[in-house]
Amino acid sequence: xxxxxAEDNVLLREGLxxxxxxxxxxxxxxxxxxxxxxxxxxDDAPDVAIVDIRLPPTHTDEGxxxxxxxxxxxxxxxxxxxxxxxxxxxxxxxxxxxAAGAGYLLKDRVSNVKDFMDAVARVADGGSAIDPTIVSAxxxxxxKRDPLDRLTPRERDVLALMAEGRSNQGIAxxxxxxxxxxxxxxxxxxxxxxxxxxxxxxxxxLAVLLYLxx
Amino acid sequence: xxxxxxxxxxxxxxxxxxxxFGLLLGATAFVDATSRGVPPELSLSFLSGYSWAYLxxxxxxxxxxxxxxxGPLMTAVGVTGSMLLFAGSAVxxxxxxxxxxxxxxxxxLIWLVLSYPSGRLSSRLEVATVGAAGxxxxxxxxxxxxxxxxVMDFGAWVLLTISTxxxxxxxxxxxxxxxxxxxGLAPMLVAGLLVVLLxxxxxxxxxxxxxxxxxxxxxxxxxxxxxxxxxxxxxGLLRQRFARAAVADFLVDLGDNPGPAELQEVVVxxxxxxxxxxxxxxxxxxxxxxxxxxxxNLKPVPGRAAATIVSxxxxxxxILHDAxxxxxxxxxxxxxxxxxxxxxxxxxxxxxxxxLEELRGSRIRILQAxxxxxxxxxxxxxxxxxxxxxxxxLELGExxxxxxxxxxxxxxxxxxxxxxxxxxxxxxxxxxGIHPAAVSDHGLAVALESVATRATVxxxxxxxxxxxxxxxxxxxxxxxxxxxxxxxxRHAGASSAVVDLERTPGALIVEVRDDGVGGASxxxxxxxxxxxxxxxxxxxxxxxxxxxxxxxxxxAEIPCEL
Numbered sequence: 001x002x003x004x005x006a007e008d009n010v011l012l013r014e015g016l017x018x019x020x021x022x023x024x025x026x027x028x029x030x031x032x033x034x035x036x037x038x039x040x041x042x043d044d045a046p047d048v049a050i051v052d053i054r055l056p057p058t059h060t061d062e063g064x065x066x067x068x069x070x071x072x073x074x075x076x077x078x079x080x081x082x083x084x085x086x087x088x089x090x091x092x093x094x095x096x097x098x099a100a101g102a103g104y105l106l107k108d109r110v111s112n113v114k115d116f117m118d119a120v121a122r123v124a125d126g127g128s129a130i131d132p133t134i135v136s137a138x139x140x141x142x143x144k145r146d147p148l149d150r151l152t153p154r155e156r157d158v159l160a161l162m163a164e165g166r167s168n169q170g171i172a173x174x175x176x177x178x179x180x181x182x183x184x185x186x187x188x189x190x191x192x193x194x195x196x197x198x199x200x201x202x203x204x205x206l207a208v209l210l211y212l213x214x
Numbered sequence: 215x216x217x218x219x220x221x222x223x224x225x226x227x228x229x230x231x232x233x234x235f236g237l238l239l240g241a242t243a244f245v246d247a248t249s250r251g252v253p254p255e256l257s258l259s260f261l262s263g264y265s266w267a268y269l270x271x272x273x274x275x276x277x278x279x280x281x282x283x284x285g286p287l288m289t290a291v292g293v294t295g296s297m298l299l300f301a302g303s304a305v306x307x308x309x310x311x312x313x314x315x316x317x318x319x320x321x322x323l324i325w326l327v328l329s330y331p332s333g334r335l336s337s338r339l340e341v342a343t344v345g346a347a348g349x350x351x352x353x354x355x356x357x358x359x360x361x362x363x364x365v366m367d368f369g370a371w372v373l374l375t376i377s378t379x380x381x382x383x384x385x386x387x388x389x390x391x392x393x394x395x396x397x398g399l400a401p402m403l404v405a406g407l408l409v410v411l412l413x414x415x416x417x418x419x420x421x422x423x424x425x426x427x428x429x430x431x432x433x434x435x436x437x438x439x440x441x442x443x444x445x446x447x448x449x450g451l452l453r454q455r456f457a458r459a460a461v462a463d464f465l466v467d468l469g470d471n472p473g474p475a476e477l478q479e480v481v482v483x484x485x486x487x488x489x490x491x492x493x494x495x496x497x498x499x500x501x502x503x504x505x506x507x508x509x510x511n512l513k514p515v516p517g518r519a520a521a522t523i524v525s526x527x528x529x530x531x532x533i534l535h536d537a538x539x540x541x542x543x544x545x546x547x548x549x550x551x552x553x554x555x556x557x558x559x560x561x562x563x564x565x566x567x568x569x570l571e572e573l574r575g576s577r578i579r580i581l582q583a584x585x586x587x588x589x590x591x592x593x594x595x596x597x598x599x600x601x602x603x604x605x606x607x608l609e610l611g612e613x614x615x616x617x618x619x620x621x622x623x624x625x626x627x628x629x630x631x632x633x634x635x636x637x638x639x640x641x642x643x644x645x646x647g648i649h650p651a652a653v654s655d656h657g658l659a660v661a662l663e664s665v666a667t668r669a670t671v672x673x674x675x676x677x678x679x680x681x682x683x684x685x686x687x688x689x690x691x692x693x694x695x696x697x698x699x700x701x702x703x704r705h706a707g708a709s710s711a712v713v714d715l716e717r718t719p720g721a722l723i724v725e726v727r728d729d730g731v732g733g734a735s736x737x738x739x740x741x742x743x744x745x746x747x748x749x750x751x752x753x754x755x756x757x758x759x760x761x762x763x764x765x766x767x768x769x770a771e772i773p774c775e776l
Contacts, residue, residue: 009601015608022612053655059593060655084600084642087652088667089660107600108638111607111631113615137667145672 001124002046004029006037006063007082008056012107016050019110023117032056034066041070045077047124052107053083053090067094071102078123082107086131088138092213095128099165099205103129118170128165128205135163138212145214150192158185163208167201229276229285236269236293242308243299250304257299263437264319268292271444278451282541283333287326288447294319313359317352324348326443327406328383331398331450331541343383347376370417377414384410392517394487395538401449405442412436454542460484461548468552471559474505474567481533484549489518490535492553494564499572502532507567510534521546525554530561577751582686585649592649600641607634650692657681658688658715665696666713670703671728677715683722687772690748691715691724694756694770697741698726706730706766717774721754725769734760745770 003025007013010032017027029040034055041049049070053063067079071094078101081094091104103123109131110116119129139160142148148156154175161171168182175182190197195211198204240261247257269292276285297315300308325344329335335344354369388396388403412435419432464480472480474492481490493502493510502510512520512532519540523531531553539546610631617627645651653661659678666673682688695713702711708730716723734742746756754772 009597009605011605012601012608015605019608019612054596054651064656084596084604085646085652087656087660087664089663090652090656093660107604108607108635110604111611111635113611116611137664141667141672144670 001025001048001121002028003120003124004031004037004040004046004049006031006034006049006055006066007052008032008054008059009052012052016110019113019116020120023113025117025120034062037066038069041074041077045074048078048080048120050080050082050120053081064090064094068096071096075101077101078126079103080105080120080123080129082110086133088134088213091130091134092209095206095209097206098202099128099130099209100126100200100202101128102202103165104134105129105131106133119165122165122167122170126200126202127167128202130164130205130209132160132164135160135209135212138163138209142212142214151189155185155189155192158182159189159208162186162189162204163212165201165205229273229289232289232293233269233273236265236289236296239293240265240269240296240299243296246303246305246308247299250302259437260299261296263440264295264298265292267441267444268295271447275447275451281543282331283329284326284331284447287322287329287333288444290322291319291326291443294322313352313356316355317348320351321345321348323409323443324380327402327409328380328387330402330406330447340383343376343379347380350376366417366420370420373417374414374421377410377417380410381407381414392489392536392538394485394489394536397486398450398453398538398541401446402443405439405446408439408442412439454545457484457486457542457545458548461545461552465552465556468556470556472556474560474564477553477557477560478505481549481553484552485533485535485539485545487536487539490533490539492560493520493532493534494557494561495530495532496561496565496568498565499568503564503568505564505567507564507569507571509568521550523550523554523557525557530554530557574751574753578686578753581748581751585686585689588649589651589654592645592651595641595645595648596651600638600645603634603638603641607631607638610634650689653688653692654685658683658691661688661692662695662713662715665692665699669699669711671708672710673699673713674710675713675715677717678713679715679717681717683774686752687722687774690752690754690772691722691770693748694724694745694768695726697745698766698768700741701734701766701768702726702728702730705734706732708765721774722772723769724772725767727765727767729765731762732760732764732766733762734758734766 003020005013005016005020005027007016007030013030013032017030020027028044028046029037031037031040032055034051037049037051049067051063051067051070053067054060055062055066063081063083067081070077070079079094080103081090082105083090084107086104086106094104095102101123103119105116105119109119122129139148139156148159151159157175158171161174166174168179168186172179172182187197189195193211195207198207244254244257244261248254268288272285272288272292275282275288279285294315297311298319300311300315303309303311321344324347325335326333328340328344335341350372354365354372357365358369384403384406388399391399412432415432416436461484464484468476468480474494478492481492482488491504493504493512496503499509502512504510517537519535519537521533521535522529523533533546533550533553535546610627614627614631617624650661652664657680659680662675662678666675683691699711699713702708706728708728711726711728714723714725714727716725742756742758749756749770749772752772754770756768756770758766758768760766
């Protein structure tokens with residue numbers, strides 16, 4: 001897997017490079033700003049670009065704009081946006097009309113090596129990684145108007161993991177249950193919430209997020 | 215002592231001398247004309263129309279407005295006009311006088327009409343036109359005398375061309391004049407048009423072969439038109455005198471302590487200049503301010519002029535007016551004197567408004583200083599402590615994977631990691647509390663969606679767009695919504711709320727409505743007071759409606775141009 005990183009904080013950039021390299025991922029380009037990242041990606045598109053949402057010169061939305069540009073111009077490259085604040089609106093902006101190859105995580109998540117590597121791998125494979133903070137906020141919001149009582153507690157947990165972008169296998173590993181059991185939960189959730197069944201995991205993410213957003 | 219005067223101002227002796235000379239010249243011409251058989255009533259009416267009317271009106275104008283060139287010009291027309299009657303004189307030298315009189319009288323007359331009321335021609339084109347007209351008339355008249363009437367076959371065309379050009383110039387004068395100037399110009403424009411029209415009519419008549427001999431009705435009409443010019447000058451003088459007399463009436467209207475707005479209105483009426491404005495001198499601010507207390511720019515503007523108002527020997531205000539009013543110095547002097555007597559109250563009021571304006575400016579500056587300080591703090595936290603902690607937790611995460619053996623060390627290590635994670639979460643909340651970076655970085659719509667998502671009741675956001683507004687406006691709107699939704703959570707007992715954003719041409723209107731119990735008061739909590747301060751500092755206002763049992767509606771109107 002080939003990864004590029006845009007992060008202006010040297011300490012963090014070096015930490016990320018080390019973390020990825022040690023986990024067998026090739027870091028093929030790094031940059032401290034958005035413009036250089038765009039040039040690097042255009043030159044030799046990687047599997048994933050990891051982008052800090054705040055980049056020079058203004059440290060406002062440069063990273064977000066670069067992420068959207070990469071998603072529009074290089075659909076084969078996955079984009080994982082890291083940020084110190086997570087906003088539902090930004091997640092939805094990033095996904096646009098497809099959750100394929102898109103991730104949006106709190107920067108803190110890098111400390112959980114296994115989860116973070118899993119997220120990078122999913123985004124590289126055309127899947128998604130949505131921060132649990134966003135998903136839990138959306139589920140809490142949805143429960144205010146529709147208690148989701150039709151779902152069992154376990155089904156609600158599965159719904160949350162689906163919204164984060166995890167695959168059935170990932171969900172099975174997390175809850176230590178069989179793949180068959182996960183598939184049963186998923187189809188039950190879809191029929192209870194009256195959602196159209198979808199083919200890929202990333203389409204499933206978007207459908208669930210849109211449902212929760214209301 | 216002879217008072218010093220501007221322009222052509224001159225002593226009474228010279229004025230009287232010129233008047234006497236003109237009258238004497240006219241009398242001589244009358245005797246001369248009568249001696250060669252011209253009917254006395256004919257030469258008398260000729261003299262009164264072309265000379266005496268000008269001499270008399272000129273003397274009056276000269277006396278009333280010594281600094282204006284109108285008096286001297288009128289006198290010049292009167293003197294040269296009397297020379298015309300010497301045409302056909304049997305006395306050898308005298309018969310040559312019209313050769314100078316005809317071009318000069320026309321030159322002065324055209325000069326007078328085009329330059330009224332100042333007597334100064336305003337462009338090179340006008341100077342050239344006046345000169346060319348005088349010269350052309352002179353040449354045609356000279357050839358007429360030397361060669362004979364057949365010259366007019368050609369000369370009439372020349373005169374007709376010049377007349378047409380003059381008509382254009384006069385009409386242009388009337389059109390381009392400012393409102394304040396036009397009323398004073400009107401009589402002279404009409405008189406000038408009449409003179410030039412009849413002058414060109416004479417040339418036309420020659421070309422089509424109609425007689426315009428002396429004594430014909432047409433010549434009587436020309437005479438009447440020529441008298442219209444001095445009449446116009448006298449009408450103008452009378453009008454100025456009436457305007458000055460009216461100032462006293464306006465003073466009575468003013469009453470004891472007129473405010474700035476009333477004084478402003480009186481100045482406009484007294485000067486008959488809708489564009490006139492008062493600017494008050496505020497010594498404390500070392501600048502002039504208008505009736506609303508805003509600083510006035512005093513850069514010279516073409517067509518505008520200023521008159522100083524003095525009270526107790528100190529300049530206290532200016533009247534900024536149409537430059538045309540410089541032709542009525544006495545009116546300006548009466549108005550400034552009258553205003554000077556009653557201005558103190560208005561000046562105090564304007565000073566008060568200036569203070570309020572200053573206060574408003576400093577409130578905005580304080581707010582902006584606070585905001586930029588908060589933004590800086592948040593940025594420092596983000597770039598410093600937060601990044602370091604994240605790098606640290608990354609390091610710890612990696613180390614954790616390599617940790618093996620002792621279960622107790624494992625447990626304590628994990629607890630330490632949890633501490634770092636908790637610190638990061640706290641730091642994030644702290645940074646967000648200091649400055650909501652998402653608002654500044656990504657706009658109101660993005661930030662509000664998160665706020666609405668996290669609210670305790672379902673919140674519908676209406677009218678949010680991705681269009682960005684100035685940062686202070688977005689932040690104020692954000693705080694309004696946050697505070698309103700926090701109140702909904704605390705007191706309202708509501709089951710849902712609506713956040714309604716509306717963009718009007720000058721402002722952003724934020725309204726938050728809930729279906730709760732109502733009864734909230736605008737000055738109840740310090741939160742709402744602080745919010746009102748923030749919105750008012752931006753020149754907006756915050757209103758709360760909260761009838762018992764009828765829900766609460768909070769509405770902020772925040773101007774977008776700061």
